[in-house]
Amino acid sequence: MQNHLSPQTIRQNLLDAGCHAKMIEQFLSYQQNGDLEHQLGLLSSHRQKLLDKVHSQEKQIDCLDYLVYQLQKNSHTSTSDQESHCSGTRNGGKKP
Secondary structure (H helix, E strand, O other), rough: OOOOOOHHHHHHHHHHHOOOOHHHHHHHHHHHHHOOHHHHHHHHHHHHHHHHHHHHHHHHHHHHHHHHHHHHHHHHHHOOOOOOOOOOHHHHOOOO
């Protein structure tokens, strides 16, 4: 079954998804050759890279949330639990 998307539409979609020029050219080459398996492989690989970035940034947000939580908690109490609980786990195992 032939794809009805124009090369320009495909190129723009891949650009919008953050794909680099070399990958886009490879994808379009696979398109011309009817190599759906390799096209899907490229998309899957790029998707995984994006997911890895999202997860990494989620951890960074969790670290900030934990710091805000600790600052707010410490402003209400005189307890000084100052050690970092951020490295390695989400919220250091604590919920804000």
